[in-house]
Amino acid sequence: GDSVTQMExxxxxxxxxxxxxxCTYTATGYxxxxxxxxxxxxxxxxxLKATKADDKGSNKGFEATYRKETTSFHLEKGSVQVSDSxxxxxxxxxxxxxxxxxxxxTTLSVSS
Amino acid sequence: xxxxxxxPSWVICKSGxxxxxxxxxxxxxxxxxxxxxxxxxxxxxxxxxSNEGSKATYEQGVEKDKFLINHASLxxxxxxxxxxxxxxxxxxxxxxxxxxxxxxxxxxxxxxRLTVT
Numbered sequence: 001g002d003s004v005t006q007m008e009x010x011x012x013x014x015x016x017x018x019x020x021x022x023c024t025y026t027a028t029g030y031x032x033x034x035x036x037x038x039x040x041x042x043x044x045x046x047x048l049k050a051t052k053a054d055d056k057g058s059n060k061g062f063e064a065t066y067r068k069e070t071t072s073f074h075l076e077k078g079s080v081q082v083s084d085s086x087x088x089x090x091x092x093x094x095x096x097x098x099x100x101x102x103x104x105x106t107t108l109s110v111s112s
Numbered sequence: 113x114x115x116x117x118x119x120p121s122w123v124i125c126k127s128g129x130x131x132x133x134x135x136x137x138x139x140x141x142x143x144x145x146x147x148x149x150x151x152x153x154x155x156x157x158x159x160x161x162s163n164e165g166s167k168a169t170y171e172q173g174v175e176k177d178k179f180l181i182n183h184a185s186l187x188x189x190x191x192x193x194x195x196x197x198x199x200x201x202x203x204x205x206x207x208x209x210x211x212x213x214x215x216x217x218x219x220x221x222x223x224x225r226l227t228v229t
Contacts, residue, residue, distance in 0.1 A: 004155070034216060043116060043205070043220030044156075089156070091216075098215050099146075102155040 002027040006103035021075040023090035031092040033073040038087045118221035133191045135206035141186040142208035150203040196228045
């Protein structure tokens with residue numbers, strides 16, 4: 001069945017460091033892909049999405065490119081801030097379009 | 113933006129008792145609500161999907177008689193864990209979407225931590 005694998009955390013970085021959180025997927029066809037972010041005490045929020053191969057999603061300085069060759073959707077940010085500390089979830093939309101399938105989440109901790 | 117709340121944020125109950133978790137959409141009509149369960153260091157697992165006024169659709173392996181879901185209005189869904197046992201201890205998250213929105217356009221609640229002693 002469909003699944004999402006993302007890198008184990010926690011990821012600990014200093015402010016202004018470069019961030020990469022790896023995400024790969026297994027699915028039938030080419031599903032829409034998403035990154036969600038969960039700040040402490042809050043619900044998950046959509047961060048960015050890509051609906052087809054080679055699409056690049058971007059928001060708040062974060063980017064991810066849909067790579068069908070490597071079935072990947074890695075999240076990147078050039079310069080992280082303390083306020084980026086959160087849990088990041090990679091997800092895909094199932095083939096029926098009825099449900100999201102999530103990875104395990106990666107905790108990012110940024111220190112000043 | 114759309115806001116979804118959950119109540120309580122955490123609850124402790126004794127084994128054998130039932131506990132109800134509420135999920136509310138505060139500023140939009142939630143025609144569909146989703147209930148997830150998350151174990152430590154694990155992904156969110158979809159338990160069930162409910163449409164307002166209809167019976168919930170449960171994912172394979174989820175006991176519908178144990179996890180009762182009611183979606184009686186466009187702003188409220190409840191999850192009742194019946195005869196709870198320690199293995200039901202988990203983090204429960206609800207999400208909601210409005211009419212005409214895709215399945216990915218979900219607004220998530222902050223979650224409820226259930227501990228069964």
